[in-house]
Amino acid sequence: MTVRLDADGIIHLDAVCGIEDAEALLRHLLAVPAPRVDWRSCTQAHTAVIQLLLVARPCMDGPPKDSFLARHVAPLLGTAASG
């Protein structure tokens, strides 16, 4: 499972998050009133996953492992690369 909701209420994105993870992510995002996503170990995320994050605007724990995501996508999700 590359998308999991931990006991601490933080949604973790691990390694390669594919299209099949989008639905699980949506479920988790809806399950928590103020979702928080940790994608520090994420190496790749499908457009569908990013799209959900853009709409949900969760608090992001980063930066992600992947430089493309860190440099180009993370700033769009409202978290500085260092944040």
Added chain:
Amino acid sequence: MNEFIEQFLIEARELVEQGTVELLAAEERPRDTAAIDGAFRAFHTLKGSAGIIDFAAMASALHVAEDALSDVRSGTQPITAELISHCLSCLDQVTQWLDVIEQTGEPPADAHLAAEAVVALFAQAAAPPEVATPVEAASILDAWLETFSAAHPDLLAAGRTALLYRPDEDSFFRGEDPLARFRDLPGLLALDLIPRGAPVPLAEIDPFSCRLSILAVSSEPASVLAPSFSGLSGQVDWRALGAPAAIAAAPSAQLLEEQIALLRGAQDEGFFGRKAAAVRAAVNVLRAEGRDAEARKLDALNESRADVSPLIDALRRATSTALEHATEEPAASEPAAPDIAARSLRVDVERIDALVRLTGEFTVLKHAIGHAVATAERGDTQSLGPLLKAQYGVLDRLVSDLQHAVLNIRVLPLRHVFQRFPRLVRDMSEKLGKPMRLVIEGEETEADKTIVEALFEPLLHILRNAADHGIEPAQDRAAVGKPGTGVVILRARRDGDRLAIDIEDDGRGIDTARLRSVAVERGVASAAAIAALTEDDAIDLIFAPGFSTRSEVTGFSGRGVGMDAVRTAVERLGGSVKLESRPGHGSIVRMTLPFTIMRTDVMTVEAGGQVLGIPLDTVVETVRVPRAALSKIGAAQAFTWRNRTVPLLNLSSAMDLSTASPSSSDALVVIVVLAGQYSGLEVERLGERLAVMLRPMEGLLAGLPCAGTTLLGDGRILIVLDLHELQL
């Protein structure tokens, strides 16, 4: 030249032709996927064959065109006139290369420059200026660029291309990951994601529907980026940053710009290699444009190991002059008339097999004649006669089969010459700014190779005239209530043993009053003579040598070669040409030509002691008419045949041969039909039916009303009449 290259040339030319035909079909019927597929395959195969002979430049030029077509196939790009033009230009370039290879056996050394120009052409197409971009996309891009440039002026300055990619909503279902394409996008400087459509609350979102627009800025030109988006659904809109207008004007300027960008790059360890490559490329571009002095200067600067900045300065200057060059000569190249003469003939294997079979039968006959010779030597004259007679029968059949087989090899459908015209009409339409369309009918009509090939020039000239003088500009057409697009019809059909070709346009027709006044002006004939001409004869003035109603020379007609050249060419082939006009409605040029100039079935007759041949297809029947039934009408004679009055012509007097006094009480008459008119030819004796291979009349005899001559079995010369020429 080796066989390998020869084969390559034959195939490549065919593929170029096929590609052209399919491209034009695709333009005409944008929904015809078969045409696009066909064009794609032609380009693909051409690219492959270029690879086989190791002609990398040709392969790379074809590759970009193939890519563009592949996008059209997959539906990511629409078919535009521009795209078709670019693909056609690519094929033009290929044809030029093929010509060079044919002459020298080698691909041209500077081919890579031309290939780069083709690539640049497609790069512009991939980055169309606002015109081709839908308003919505353009405004999104513009608005975004504005905000973006305010936030990151540095990034925008380094950027060459901005793009807006809007994947289809169902792109996820197609297994696409739009964002992933940007991961490895060359020179990616900035990226932005904008949700599309009305904002949806998270609870109602469909996670599998793509509702994002992706915007990006890259330091690479669109040509480099475009491949990353091939095969994707949705729409990519490009915007060249910097000076897009200048780039569009001069591919060479763009190439120079690219070298400047290289020189400005980071001066890391690979820099010297890149610098050398950039300078070499720039020098090549300048040389290709004939600007040797500047090229030498650049070379010297490079040799002197000077700092990069003087090099960049020199290139900047060169770029601006390249732009001037481009504006000075706005695409002066006129589409060259392709060489029509087929260098080789593709023949159906069956036709060759027929020849092989015939060869076998001839061998058998040779043995049989050897047997007859032996019989003759034995002195057995009794059986010799029937033997020779039988063998003559066989030989007769074989020779006629052979004639038939050989002529069949030479027969080509008119498609061979017709298929070149849609392209030319398209170019003319573009250049003259008059929308027009060519309709071709009867392109499968067959005729002798000599005729088909010789038709190209006259037809081209007539089509140019129709496009240039016949079809009116769109606004004039609208003013008189005609559809905006002019139509030119090229129609071919068999008419007996003759080939009829009509070229019809729906333009303004011929202004005979103007023809007359110009004819007087040019001194074609005296004013009185011209005024006395009937309307039909006045139209014929257009065929008078050196006649042209327009003094203004356009790109396509009016080069001083008038319609008289057309008439000369057609008549040389044994045909005739005339023009009909309906002022305001258009004009028709009608040509009739012999089907073959080689073989004719004739009936031999004797008149004035001379054996003459009459083409069998004109002969209706032969009759004996009692002299008492001949009635005199003025100096001429006529008789009644099947309830119609038929004029009678004495063949010997018509041919100025010695006339024998009419001895018999009946006149022997051959009734012929010409253009629907029946006439009788009085002859002295009827001969036999022959199939003859005609030798055209040459030299002093060329002007005679004869289709040609052949030798009879007894050594006498048979003159075959051309009844079209004989004044009946």
